[in-house]
Amino acid sequence: MLVDRSPEEQLMDINDFRRLFVYDAWANHEALVALRAAEAKPPRSLQFMAHIVAAERLWLERLEQRAQTLPVWPDFTVEQCDSQAAEQSLHWKNFLEAISDAKLSSEITYTNSKGENWTSRVDDVLLHVIMHSAYHRGQVASDMRAAGFTPAHTDFIHAVRHGFVE
Numbered sequence: 001m002l003v004d005r006s007p008e009e010q011l012m013d014i015n016d017f018r019r020l021f022v023y024d025a026w027a028n029h030e031a032l033v034a035l036r037a038a039e040a041k042p043p044r045s046l047q048f049m050a051h052i053v054a055a056e057r058l059w060l061e062r063l064e065q066r067a068q069t070l071p072v073w074p075d076f077t078v079e080q081c082d083s084q085a086a087e088q089s090l091h092w093k094n095f096l097e098a099i100s101d102a103k104l105s106s107e108i109t110y111t112n113s114k115g116e117n118w119t120s121r122v123d124d125v126l127l128h129v130i131m132h133s134a135y136h137r138g139q140v141a142s143d144m145r146a147a148g149f150t151p152a153h154t155d156f157i158h159a160v161r162h163g164f165v166e
Contacts, residue, residue, distance in 0.1 A: 012123060014104060018096045020130045023156055023165045025089035028052060030152035031137050032082050034144065041078060042147040045140045050076035052133045053084040059129045060091055062110040063122060072113050 028049075035045055054070040061068055076084065104123040111117050120128075134154075141151035159165040 012104075012127070013101050014096065014099060017104075017123070017126045018093075019165060020126075021089075021092045021096060023159050024056075024130055024133055025085070025092070026159055026164045027137055027152075027154035027156075028085045028089070028133065029082075030154050031140050032078060032085060034150065034152035035140070036078050036082070038144065038147070038149040040147075042143050042149065045143045045147070046076070046078060046081070047073065048136045048140045048143070049078075049081045050074045052136045053081055053088055055132060056088050056092070056129055057084070058113075059125055060088070060095060063095065063108055063125060065108065065110075 031049060035041060035049060038045075051073050053076070054072055054074050057070055058068055058072065070084075074080075099122070104121070104126075106122050107119050108122060108125065109117065109119045134156075137152075137154050141154070144151040156165070
Protein backbone atom coordinates (compact mmCIF):
# COMPACT_ATOMS: atom_id res chain seq x y z
CA MET A 1 0.00 0.00 0.00
CA LEU A 2 1.28 3.46 -0.90
CA VAL A 3 1.06 6.18 1.72
CA ASP A 4 0.81 9.83 0.75
CA ARG A 5 3.34 12.08 2.42
CA SER A 6 3.82 15.79 2.59
CA PRO A 7 6.66 17.24 0.49
CA GLU A 8 8.74 17.78 3.67
CA GLU A 9 8.48 14.08 4.51
CA GLN A 10 9.60 13.01 1.04
CA LEU A 11 13.01 14.66 1.22
CA MET A 12 15.99 12.46 1.94
CA ASP A 13 17.74 13.06 5.22
CA ILE A 14 21.29 12.30 6.31
CA ASN A 15 20.26 8.87 7.63
CA ASP A 16 18.97 7.95 4.16
CA PHE A 17 22.36 8.83 2.70
CA ARG A 18 24.19 6.92 5.41
CA ARG A 19 22.08 3.89 4.52
CA LEU A 20 22.77 4.29 0.80
CA PHE A 21 26.51 4.51 1.40
CA VAL A 22 26.38 1.32 3.48
CA TYR A 23 24.74 -0.28 0.44
CA ASP A 24 27.35 1.23 -1.87
CA ALA A 25 30.25 -0.16 0.19
CA TRP A 26 28.61 -3.60 0.31
CA ALA A 27 27.90 -3.58 -3.45
CA ASN A 28 31.45 -2.50 -4.32
CA HIS A 29 32.81 -5.26 -2.08
CA GLU A 30 30.57 -7.87 -3.70
CA ALA A 31 31.53 -6.77 -7.21
CA LEU A 32 35.20 -7.01 -6.29
CA VAL A 33 34.72 -10.48 -4.76
CA ALA A 34 33.18 -11.64 -8.05
CA LEU A 35 35.94 -10.00 -10.07
CA ARG A 36 38.62 -11.55 -7.87
CA ALA A 37 37.03 -14.99 -8.36
CA ALA A 38 37.30 -14.75 -12.15
CA GLU A 39 40.41 -16.65 -13.23
CA ALA A 40 41.04 -14.17 -16.06
CA LYS A 41 39.99 -10.68 -14.99
CA PRO A 42 37.98 -9.04 -17.78
CA PRO A 43 39.95 -5.82 -18.44
CA ARG A 44 36.87 -3.63 -18.95
CA SER A 45 35.34 -4.86 -15.69
CA LEU A 46 38.53 -3.94 -13.86
CA GLN A 47 38.59 -0.52 -15.55
CA PHE A 48 35.02 0.16 -14.45
CA MET A 49 35.76 -0.86 -10.86
CA ALA A 50 38.86 1.34 -10.79
CA HIS A 51 36.77 4.22 -12.11
CA ILE A 52 34.10 3.66 -9.45
CA VAL A 53 36.54 3.90 -6.54
CA ALA A 54 38.43 6.83 -8.08
CA ALA A 55 35.25 8.78 -8.84
CA GLU A 56 33.92 8.20 -5.33
CA ARG A 57 37.16 9.62 -3.95
CA LEU A 58 37.05 12.56 -6.37
CA TRP A 59 33.54 13.53 -5.28
CA LEU A 60 34.44 13.33 -1.60
CA GLU A 61 37.48 15.50 -2.26
CA ARG A 62 35.22 18.02 -4.00
CA LEU A 63 32.79 17.99 -1.08
CA GLU A 64 35.67 18.56 1.32
CA GLN A 65 37.18 21.20 -1.00
CA ARG A 66 40.43 19.24 -1.35
CA ALA A 67 42.63 18.67 -4.39
CA GLN A 68 42.05 15.63 -6.59
CA THR A 69 44.44 12.80 -5.68
CA LEU A 70 43.58 10.11 -8.25
CA PRO A 71 42.98 10.15 -11.99
CA VAL A 72 39.35 9.61 -12.98
CA TRP A 73 40.25 6.39 -14.83
CA PRO A 74 43.21 4.91 -12.93
CA ASP A 75 44.97 1.71 -13.93
CA PHE A 76 44.36 -0.35 -10.77
CA THR A 77 44.68 -4.03 -10.02
CA VAL A 78 41.82 -5.82 -8.25
CA GLU A 79 43.83 -5.60 -5.04
CA GLN A 80 44.29 -1.85 -5.46
CA CYS A 81 40.56 -1.45 -6.16
CA ASP A 82 39.78 -3.45 -3.04
CA SER A 83 42.12 -1.39 -0.90
CA GLN A 84 40.82 1.89 -2.32
CA ALA A 85 37.18 0.82 -1.90
CA ALA A 86 37.71 -0.18 1.75
CA GLU A 87 39.51 3.07 2.50
CA GLN A 88 36.92 5.12 0.65
CA SER A 89 34.08 3.46 2.52
CA LEU A 90 35.60 4.60 5.81
CA HIS A 91 36.09 8.15 4.49
CA TRP A 92 32.44 8.33 3.39
CA LYS A 93 31.27 7.02 6.76
CA ASN A 94 33.29 9.69 8.57
CA PHE A 95 32.07 12.42 6.23
CA LEU A 96 28.42 11.42 6.62
CA GLU A 97 28.74 11.18 10.40
CA ALA A 98 30.14 14.71 10.53
CA ILE A 99 27.41 16.51 8.59
CA SER A 100 23.84 17.34 9.47
CA ASP A 101 20.57 17.43 7.58
CA ALA A 102 20.95 21.20 7.28
CA LYS A 103 24.23 20.78 5.35
CA LEU A 104 22.57 18.61 2.69
CA SER A 105 21.05 21.62 0.96
CA SER A 106 24.26 23.66 1.10
CA GLU A 107 26.23 24.15 -2.08
CA ILE A 108 29.79 23.48 -3.15
CA THR A 109 31.65 24.96 -6.08
CA TYR A 110 34.19 22.84 -7.93
CA THR A 111 35.90 22.33 -11.27
CA ASN A 112 34.96 19.17 -13.16
CA SER A 113 37.31 16.96 -15.15
CA LYS A 114 36.65 19.07 -18.28
CA GLY A 115 37.85 22.21 -16.48
CA GLU A 116 34.33 23.65 -16.13
CA ASN A 117 33.25 25.37 -12.92
CA TRP A 118 30.02 24.17 -11.33
CA THR A 119 28.00 24.63 -8.17
CA SER A 120 25.96 21.71 -6.82
CA ARG A 121 23.98 20.93 -3.71
CA VAL A 122 25.58 18.44 -1.33
CA ASP A 123 22.57 16.10 -1.44
CA ASP A 124 22.67 16.10 -5.26
CA VAL A 125 26.35 15.15 -5.20
CA LEU A 126 25.71 12.36 -2.69
CA LEU A 127 22.88 10.92 -4.77
CA HIS A 128 25.01 11.21 -7.90
CA VAL A 129 27.82 9.21 -6.27
CA ILE A 130 25.43 6.37 -5.42
CA MET A 131 23.77 6.34 -8.85
CA HIS A 132 27.05 6.69 -10.75
CA SER A 133 28.58 3.74 -8.91
CA ALA A 134 25.47 1.59 -9.42
CA TYR A 135 25.51 2.41 -13.13
CA HIS A 136 29.12 1.32 -13.52
CA ARG A 137 28.62 -1.80 -11.36
CA GLY A 138 25.93 -2.72 -13.90
CA GLN A 139 28.54 -2.38 -16.61
CA VAL A 140 30.89 -4.61 -14.60
CA ALA A 141 28.15 -7.24 -14.29
CA SER A 142 27.32 -7.09 -18.00
CA ASP A 143 30.96 -7.29 -19.02
CA MET A 144 31.69 -10.18 -16.66
CA ARG A 145 28.66 -12.10 -17.93
CA ALA A 146 29.73 -11.51 -21.55
CA ALA A 147 33.19 -12.87 -20.67
CA GLY A 148 31.62 -16.05 -19.27
CA PHE A 149 31.88 -15.23 -15.56
CA THR A 150 29.23 -14.89 -12.86
CA PRO A 151 28.86 -11.30 -11.69
CA ALA A 152 27.85 -10.26 -8.20
CA HIS A 153 24.18 -9.68 -7.40
CA THR A 154 24.36 -6.09 -6.16
CA ASP A 155 20.75 -4.91 -6.40
CA PHE A 156 19.73 -2.64 -3.53
CA ILE A 157 16.60 -4.65 -2.72
CA HIS A 158 18.71 -7.84 -2.57
CA ALA A 159 20.98 -6.18 -0.02
CA VAL A 160 17.99 -5.12 2.08
CA ARG A 161 16.18 -8.46 1.87
CA HIS A 162 19.28 -10.31 3.05
CA GLY A 163 20.13 -7.91 5.86
CA PHE A 164 23.28 -6.43 4.32
CA VAL A 165 21.61 -3.03 4.60
CA GLU A 166 19.19 -2.18 7.41
